[in-house]
Amino acid sequence: MSQTPNPAPSSASTPAPAPAPKPATIKIQVDGREVEADPKQPLIRACHDQGVDVPMYCYHPGLSPVGSCRICQVEVAAGPGQPSRVVAACRTPVSPGMVVQTDTPKAHETRRECLEFLLKNHPLDCPICDKAGECDLQDYSFNEGQGKGRSSEPRRKLEKRKSLGDVIVLDEERCILCSRCVRFFQEVTHKPQLTVSGLGSRSTIATFADKPLSGNYQGNIADICPVGALTLKPFRFQARVWNLSKTLSTCAECSRGCSITVEALRGKEVKRFRPRFNPQVNQHWMCDVGRFAYAPVTQALPPEGGIVGGRLVGAAIRGYHGLERVELESALAEVADLLRAASKPLVLLSPFVTQEEARAALELCAGLGVAPRFVSPAPNNLKDDLLHTGDPCPNRRGLSELGVAAIEPAAALAELAAANAALLVGERIQSLLDVAALAKLPATARLVVLDVAAHDLAALSAAIGVPTHVEKSGQWINVDGHVGVLNVAVPAPAGVAPLERTLRELLEHCRAPAAR
């Protein structure tokens, strides 16, 4: 499992958390190299920290070790020249001077034996398994296993698609009973929901009293499942994983800003958000609200070539015959005229704008002589004591640090009703303000909207499409001051320019002499 450190240092304006005191380490030898090992961690951690690949199924760095799958066997001696034996690295404490060899014939043979037993009843349905391509059993079988099975016994027949609630499907035949999912609910959410039911080769994973799984963290068990036993309902049969491009990004659904990977089919269509290990923010996990929030970023275009009611591509202004598509340049010129003509236009930012976009917006506002504010909806009821903060503003802290004040949607709507021009900037700003309420504003409000989608608003004077957070790069600052990076995971639709550039061009237009 690769461990990506927090990709950017903390912003200069917030004090970086003091580095944790370096734990006392002991010296051991791994594959001939002398290395430092943390005595509180099992041997497998010392190997992985050195980039030595020791296979694992039941072990997961975010869960307690149980030592049941027995695949992580390595050869260990108490010291140089001492007799060695094969042990499970996940349950073996490190001791000073220990000599560890992962690449000996004895270790390989023990792992090969273990794999053969694991594959005895595992269905070879890789061609139709969603996990294929990122399956630990498949990978290690390729590396360590034998080419030919020796079993001629019938494989276990169990339930192939057992629904465990709205999120997860269990394939009992593929399960290798590593119990990671059981321990996840015991140790991470502290609400045990799964158990191993039955004995020996008749064991299966089951929920208590066959109740469906509940809670906001179910999706994680599909990530940590080392085989294709637990799959996400929304991802089933959606993509072969080797066709997914992976881009480092940050979750947008609350101010925690979990580090994620955006996975897009052939670099175009977002199919999956997955958590990315970040020891300072989200460890290995993310919530289901964030995990399944890729639907809004793949919004469909409006029907029949219209402008409103879907993804806004390009720019539109209100002419004599209603909204008309125009070139971005002319739209910006129109908007600049409108803003200059207005006395003190109201500028509202979305809490989704990045630091870079917010700085551009601040420069624009300085040119207009106004102060922007960001829309700050009330906390939602998703707050828990694990990750979700309940605050729907991913860049609240960053905007506050730039000196942008918050305004509640209701107060913003009241000011909008009285305004003679308003600039609404950023992804989801209309929905955060409430689209229905915006639709009731009088035409005199003269809204200029820079959002992902366009809605049929009477007060809409101009609308310019912007990229979603998976289509742009930039930085957000999370609730604790950690920087989350955004990278371009999928290209923005043709005609949608980066918001930062749009804002800077708008500033240029505002500075230029009036067109008429």
Next chain:
Amino acid sequence: MKEFQRYLLDRIAAANSHTLSVYRQQGGYKAIEKVLKTPLKPEDVITVMKDSGLRGRGGAGFPTGMKWSFMPDVTKDPRPRYLAVNADESEPGTCKDRVLMERDPHGLVEGCLIACYAMRAKAAYIYVRGEYRLSYDRVQAAIDEARAAGLVGKNILGTDFSCDIWMHKGAGAYICGEETGLMESLEGKRGHPRPKPPFPAGSGLWKSPTTVNNVETIFNAPFIVERGAEWFKSMGVPKSTGNFLCGISGHVNKPGVYELPFGLTARQILDEVAGGIWKGRKLKAFFPGGSSTGLMPASAIDVVMDHDSVKAAGSMFGTAAMIFLDETASIPQVMDVTLRFYDHESCGQCSQCREGTQWLHQMFHRIARGKGKREDIDLLVSLANGMAPGKTICALADAAAIPTLAAVKHFRAEFEQCVELGRDPLAPTHAPAPELQGAH
């Protein structure tokens, strides 16, 4: 066979031997009185146990006094300490602890008190297999009687030694007889054995120092304390002292539980104790210590029955549950039944054990039904070597692999014959028993 002194089953001949009054008439509770009134220091009791050379009777034969001395120093470790008595006697063939619990439960209670005193344990937990209803009732009644008589509970015999004894009923899983599985089960969890380290003496029941002993081991303690280590060492052989309970089953004339000294040969036990093989037939093979120990051929019948001699002969003394098979027994059938048991009882944690026991069972079943293939026999050996020794959390995988390896080693020709003929010439002529569906 020369005469020998008996003590383990001395008292059970008396009527109502399970009651406190009869136990007292026969000299019961004298040992704990000696310990508390002399008074002996806990270390002294452990020293006596060490000197006696008593080895655990639960199968592994580990020296009991040494096991007791592994408990951490009480001055440095303030955690409560526990004794767990393993009465989950479930090894196929083993039926000795049942006799002690049903007929002489106060002996076990007194043994618990002595062990708890020696290890400074605050309580003993007796984990009885659920099927042993009479054992459970008798031991519980004995504890109640002893408690009423001031022998269990607070300030035993007026001294400041306090100790409680609690009973716990198992729910029928073989794996709960494994010491760490037993502790998990006692704590109310699934009986999944724990990886070692930590060992029970360091972190056992409720993460406190714990010693797990077999019923018969504990039962020996009052005799050793009362009569001394020298007396105990006068019985048996130098490295396996005292008497043991031998549970004899299979194709013999007089099956049963017998008290025997270490050092007899298996032939003496078969001929002079068990009355020889039944129906005038010949011996074919025998398990020396329960189904987990390697099957031995008839040619090994002169092996001396003590821990080290049986080990040197390639098997294990185990729990001394000797199962004799006559010449009509089919080894493939025997192994089919044996592996069905281990397949059924594997807890399912470790890959090798969960899948391996099932795989071995399927193969033995096939061979015994005449559907074996030539390469199956070598595959059996290869699989068994992949499961053991010491490749899994507990020894259940070993318990399935050891008899497999021994059976193929000694009776390969018989397996080959089944494969060649496409049927088992020794298969029973009556219809096979139906498979138990849905049994626990």
